[in-house]
Each structure stands twice: as structure tokens, then as C-alpha cells.
Amino acid sequence: MLPLLLASSSVYRRQLLARLGLPFVCSSPDIDESRRPDEPALDLVKRLAREKALALADSHPGHLIIGSDQVAVLGEQILGKPHTFENAREQLLAASGARVSFLTGLAVLNSQTGACQVDCVPFTVHMRTLDPARVERYLLAEQPYDCAGSFKAEGLGVSLFQSTEGPDATSLVGLPLIRLVDMLLAEGVQIP
Known part of the structure; x- marks a missing residue:
């Protein structure tokens, strides 16, 4: 089995x-x-997942390189990482009571053969109605400034959700394991 590298x-x-x-x-x-310019969210996450894997191919020959990227989409707007309290506050208040789609791009590159599998796993959350005080408490507690859309689903972010739907809940955190297992099996990886 080729060694695994998470990009x-x-x-x-x-x-x-x-x-x-x-x-x-x-x-x-x-x-x-x-x-x-004008790049659809689906194309963006697939391209970035692939580029992340390709960026390490020369320095890691003979590896299976896993790349992943995620964006949150509210209506037609792509919500990236907020980086600041104010941006996060704005993102969350805009998402209040709305449906937010998370698109997680995934790539597995065999740097030995050059074969690259690329896919996108969608996941949808239906947000609770949020007031500014609740949003501020959440932001102060979690500081999710490095998370797409300001949602830290593996922590308190789950309290902002009314319901969820999708094929793989791990995609919400940024690495869709069910699809990744499919890709690794296609490369001959023996999963315990």
C-alpha cells in the first residue's frame, strides 16, 4: 500500500x-x-481539493495524497472562512432561519501513477432563527474564524442547526469519510 498523505x-x-x-x-x-471570476462553488471546491493534492505530488512521490476543500453556500453567495469576529457575525446573522449548503471537494491523487479521483459531497443544514446576542455568545465561545461560513459543527455550531440532511455527516466537518473510503478502496487500500 502506498503511504497516505493528508494535504x-x-x-x-x-x-x-x-x-x-x-x-x-x-x-x-x-x-x-x-x-x-464567476466560478461556481461546486467547481471551486473540486478544483481546490485537486490543486492541494497536486501541490504536494513532486515532494511526495509514491503517495496517495488526499486533498479537501469546503465552502458554505447561502442562496447564491459563497461563504468562506470569516477570519474575523465581524465577518463571522455577519455570516451567521445572514444565515439565520435559512438553508445553508456545505460543499466539500475531495481528491485522492496517486502521485506514482498520476491518477486522480475528484468528487464533491454536499450536505445541507437548516439554521435556527438566530438573534445577535446568541450569535455573539457562540462566536466568543467557539471562535470559528477558520471554518467555512463560521460553523464549527464539531463543537457548539451544532446548536445553531434546526436539522441536517446529506449522505455523509463527516463532510460537514471537512473530510467526507464515506466517499474517501470508496476512493481509497479503488486504489487498493485495505481498510481495517
Whole structure:
């Protein structure tokens, strides 16, 4: 089996991948994550997942490289990482009572053969109606400034959801394990 490399510095993705019980290493790819003009969210996350994996191919020959990227979509607006309290507050108040779609791009690149599998796993959350005081309490407690749409679903962010729907709840955290297992099996990886 080729060694696994997670092309990410995300602690959330690392924790998810560890659940599969497979040995892996992590390395952070250095890519431009900017959205191209008029690029649809689906195309964006698939492109970035693939580019993250490709960015490490030369330095890690003979590896299965896993790349992933996620955006939250509210209506027609792509919600990226807020980076600041004010941006996060604005994102969450705009999402109050609404439906938010999370699109998680996933790529598995065999750097030995050049074969690359790419997919996107959608997940939808229906938000509770949120008032400014609740949003501020959540932001002060969680500080989700590195999370798409300001949602930290593995923590208190789940309290902001009324309901969820989708094929793989792990995609909400940023690494869709069910689809990843399919991709790894296609590469001959023996899952415990």
C-alpha cells in the first residue's frame, strides 16, 4: 500500500482521517485558494481539493495524497472562512432561519501513477432563527474564524442547526469519510 498523505494543516481533517485507523502524515500545501471570476462553488471546491493534492505530488512521490476543500453556500453567495469576529457575525446573522449548503471537494491523487479521483459531497443544514446576542455568545465561545461560513459543527455550531440532511455527516466537518473510503478502496487500500 502506498503511504497516505493528508494535504492539509486542519486539525479537524486530521482527526477525521485518524478515525479510519490508517497510518498517514500531514503536509500543508501552499496554493492560492482564491475563487476565479464567476466560478461556481461546486467547481471551486473540486478544483481546490485537486490543486492541494497536486501541490504536494513532486515532494511526495509514491503517495496517495488526499486533498479537501469546503465552502458554505447561502442562496447564491459563497461563504468562506470569516477570519474575523465581524465577518463571522455577519455570516451567521445572514444565515439565520435559512438553508445553508456545505460543499466539500475531495481528491485522492496517486502521485506514482498520476491518477486522480475528484468528487464533491454536499450536505445541507437548516439554521435556527438566530438573534445577535446568541450569535455573539457562540462566536466568543467557539471562535470559528477558520471554518467555512463560521460553523464549527464539531463543537457548539451544532446548536445553531434546526436539522441536517446529506449522505455523509463527516463532510460537514471537512473530510467526507464515506466517499474517501470508496476512493481509497479503488486504489487498493485495505481498510481495517
